[in-house]
Amino acid sequence: MSSIDYTDKIPNNVDLSQDKALQRALEHWQPNYLQWWRDLGPEGSQSFDVYLRTAVSVDPQGWAQFGYVKMPEYRWGIFLNPREEGRQVNFGEHKGEAAWQDVPGEHRANLRRIIVTQGDTEPASVEQQRHLGLTAPSQYDLRNLFQVNVEEGRHLWAMVYLLHKHFGRDGREEADAMLQRHSGDADHPRILGAFNEKTPDWLSFYMFTYFTDRDGKFQLCALAESGFDPLARTTKFMLTEEAHHMFVGESGVSRVIARTCEVMNQLRTDDPAKVRAAGVIDLGTIQRYLNFHFSVTIDLFGADESSNAAIFYNAGLKGRFEETKRDDDHRLQGRTYKVLAVQDGQLVEREVSMLNALNEVLRDDFIKDSIAGVNRWNKVIEKAGLPFRLVAPHKAFNRKIGTLAGVRVSPDGRVVSEAEWAAHERQWLPGAEDRAFVASLMGRVVEPGKFANWIAPPVMGINRQPVDFEYVRFN
Helix, strand or coil: CCECECCCCCCECCCHHHCHHHHHHHHHHHHHHHHHHHHHCCCCCCCCEEEEEEECECCCCCCEEEEEEEHHHCCCCECCCCCCCCCECCCCCCCCCECECCCCHHHHHHHHHHHHHHHHHHHHHHHHCCCHHHHCCCHHHHHHHHHHHHHHHHHHHHHHHHHHHHCHHHHHHHHHHCCCCCCCCCCCCCCCHHHHCCCCCHHHHHHHHHHHHHHHHHHHHHHCCCCEHHHHHHHHHHHHHHHHHHHHHHHHHHHHHHHHHHHHHHHCCCCHHHHHHCCCCCHHHHHHHHHHHHHHHHHHHCCCCCHHHHHHHHCCCCCCCCHHHCCCCCCCCCCEEEEEEEECCEEEEEEEECHHHHHHHHHHHHHHHHHHHHHHHHHHHHHCCCCCCCCCCCCCCCCCCCCCCCCCECCCCCECCHHHHHHHHHHHCCCHHHHHHHHHHCCCCCCCCCCCCCCCCCCCCHHHCCCCCCCEECC
16 A cells, blocks of 8 residues: 555554454554654654654655654654565565565565664664754754654655564564664664764764765665565655655755855855854865765775675565666676785785675765765865865775774875875874864754855755744744
């Protein structure tokens, strides 16, 4: 079904009321989720009326409606794309077989691991961003933050439904554990490293939603190819919501750049100290933030060679980005792919089995997509008539996972000594001084149509509303 039933306690389009045991289990989990939201969701926002979109259908022609909602009353639910009759497994050893509606026993542990890892990222990002509302640069941006937050919460529900429905007691325990791990917690951290980093300021938030939510896009696209049909249908709808998160990031960074360029032209200077003195973020700092978030995010794809990636692909559990559009046999036996290694102090390429390099394949697809957005940011600088250009760093830069972990590589791809790294690290990555300066600019602006000095207004508002629309009502 495409329409969503909002009469149930848990909105859904999966006929939840027909499975009483599952319905009871999810309704038992729901209060724990709401308590987590109250404890670790957006700080101080419980009484606000926020102009949010809510899914009302999975029909791409009209899947959402907008209206004021108090966030603790947001109707989080379970939404799957319609089932595609005759769908088959499109890759791996099971290629050509009917897609699975139930978990194949031999793949149970791997499927559960995939779903838990994806699910764990969703509440983690809400936790990372929970304080940002206190320093929002405008109502427009505050509303966008809250929209991202409630949809990340909805994406947690998407994975929890799969765990409850298809994995029995194990699945229920995994769903409980996702509310017990917390971002940055010393004893119970989130599974993936990037989701234990702080998101202390809005430039970090925009970079996170541009780069790290883009990792989410590519991971979800790979899972949308899964031979396990409920997972594929779930992630396809998640991708519909994810697009807005990346828009928030790309447009946010673009607006920061536009305001900086405007001030640079007014002052006729590119001196970072003078630009900062005018209360905007200099382009060099933006580049360092870009370097950090890009490098942290590409680590999320995992080791460049991975037997798990090969197992997931062969089993038909996780495909490549746009798997069915690729012109090969979708089995990859005998195929190779180039990965990086260090030899005699230089980065070199070596051929390895493509099945073992599927993390690297997905990482390279992500990098290509990310660079396209960086080029769009450069158009803003170019239009302002300034010679500076942002550059995505080399994929070996600042890596913590895989063959390149701990290898000192400059943003332009040179292997460097510890001494050279130490001498240039503050030029390449944001330091305490950069973060303190950006933090000093963060002050809450809540009057409709007003914006902090360091960011330009958007070109248009949300859902055809004016930019000075009252996006948040502070009751």
